[in-house]
Amino acid sequence: MIRSLSIGDPVRLRGLGLLLPTLLLTATACSQFVPGWGGAAVASGTVFTVGGNQKVLALNASARAKGEIFPAQGEWQYPVENDRKAGTSFTPPVVSGGMVYAPIHQLGGNPGGPGAVLALDAGNGSLRWRFDIPSGPSAQIVGPVVVAGGIAYIGASDHFVYALDANTGANKWQFRTNNKIWAGVALDGAGTAYIASLDHRVYAVDVTTGKEKWRHETGGAIASAPLFDNGRLYVGSADGFLYALDVSARSQKVEFPARGEWRYATGSWFWATPLLDSGTLYAGAVNGEVTALDAVTGKEQWRSRVGSIDAVVSSTPVLALGILGISARDGKDGADGKVFGLDVKTGQERWRYSTDPKGPVNSALASDGSVFYAYSMNQRLVALEANNGTSRWVCRTDQTGDKLCKG
């Protein structure tokens, strides 16, 4: 030891001191692949997924329940070849007008690659069009595609929202904010789109021209889409507040809170768009709390914690059979995927489902009215009975060929 030190010039010792941490850092830096959260959507008995397997899948729910070999009737995958990849995704696909719109975080799954929207035929999975976010190091997509009135809206990390022709993918207009847009667009059905940005603001934009009508600034980044209902916007922010904004008051730039406006504090970030049902808002927060609020007054009806102190809720709840279904990640490392069924009236936990093997569930559940579909980051799609959380079937989407959904 001493001899080695004696011939060990300080330069060499310093080299050793530099080498070890540097190798560790390099190992960290080299693993930049972003797997994405994935997600599922259901329409007419078919479950559409996009996720870590970097493919868009159409799965026949009844064929999956019977354990039939993929592809059963109505099932497909895009791209077709096993060695080709569409890319990862952070949000579920959207089904509209016989098309499936899949937001791809990084095309081809390459770190730093641009995001893209894939528009596929819902019946056979053929590609109708693809829109690549104009290239750049920050052109990824995180939020969902929103389709309405023949326009597909998509926000990107390059600070823009793009309004695309839903049939052709042609870019009609684009609107720029001052930071990444990870949220979906909300529409009022009367010519205004509401865009939330990580720049802390909500923008009201004319859907025909893409021109700004007004903006409102909150105290923190906004990562989730606003919810529009009856002249009000409900939006959660990283400043720890869920806001109810009166669009008329905001357009007149009246000081917040105007009459009928309120904000509710939870002490944690609101990440997901709230769910509105029968005058009650249901919202999950990053600290693992789910809250039910009176939509008009903002008065708390109940508040419930799901999972442990480490649990994170980053998705919109879904409602079926009187059960509020909500997904979460739990555990110190966030690797435990959980789905909770809460009593919609009291917030009490009725059941919980844990992914096995571990895989966080970050995206919103899909629901067909009696079954919840959860897509976990370990690429499992599970169908759960809404009333008791029993697993109907599990599909391993990380498998390929006729082994897909098996194992």
Added chain:
Amino acid sequence: MPDFVTDIWNTVFFNPMLNGLVVLYGLSFNDLGVTIGVFTIIIRVLMLPLTLRQLHSTKAMSLMQPKLAAMQKRYAGDKQKLAAEQMRLYKEAGINPLGCLGPMVIQFPIWIGLYQSILLALASTPESLISLSKHLYSWLPQVHELVPLNSQFLWLDLGQPDPVYAIPILVAGSMWVQQKMSTTPGGDERQVQMNQTMQYTMPLMFGFMTLQFASGLAIYWFISNVISIVIQYFVTGWGSLTWFTRFGSGRNPGPAITGGPDNQPPDASDAALEGTVDEASTQPRTGNGKPRNQRKDRRRGR
């Protein structure tokens, strides 16, 4: 990694660093490049006593090289005796041979913490933004309002590698200068060779790795290297950077440390080595290990 280790790391080191960085960002006009610069200077100022101690220790060891070489020659067949004699020599000179590792060891968690902080605070993915929410202090609402940090600085996205490779070149170049200045003139050929290898390997390795890393961390390395060069210059001069000394633009690379037990040059007439140290081995050496006077003589045509 066990949970309790993660908890300790987060509570004691990472969370204060992350929240401090975000607060500093707010005080630095919401400019992350400026924030990293200020942060680096603060860290280096805090580490200054340790750095100075390291430099003094390195310098003292360099002056000891002739003696160590002579010892190795004299006790070539008796490793135990050699080890004991070397230890005695270090002790007499008040040198800790591992002293130069101190600043490195301290910087290790800073690198890791800064790397994690930058990536987390920039929130380039939803994963990192959600994770960030768990690490920011709930009692400090200002930090929640500042995220995500603006990653643009000059032509750089600080969360991504430099696309034009300027920062990797600056990191490699500054590291080479620093290594060159701090290199101890070697005692034997093998040592000289190893030193020279290190002088090129480390800058190249860091330059290469900077190609992969978030440029924010590379900026930390570059500024840190520049600060090291300045400190090194005031303590030891240009060292083995013979280009500067040859053209008279720098300080003399010879011993710049005087007084104090830590800095006392070993006496070449030490009784234990009497008769084993030749004149040349006690002279200050150049970067290639040759006695400086011989080189001067050659230049004068003697």
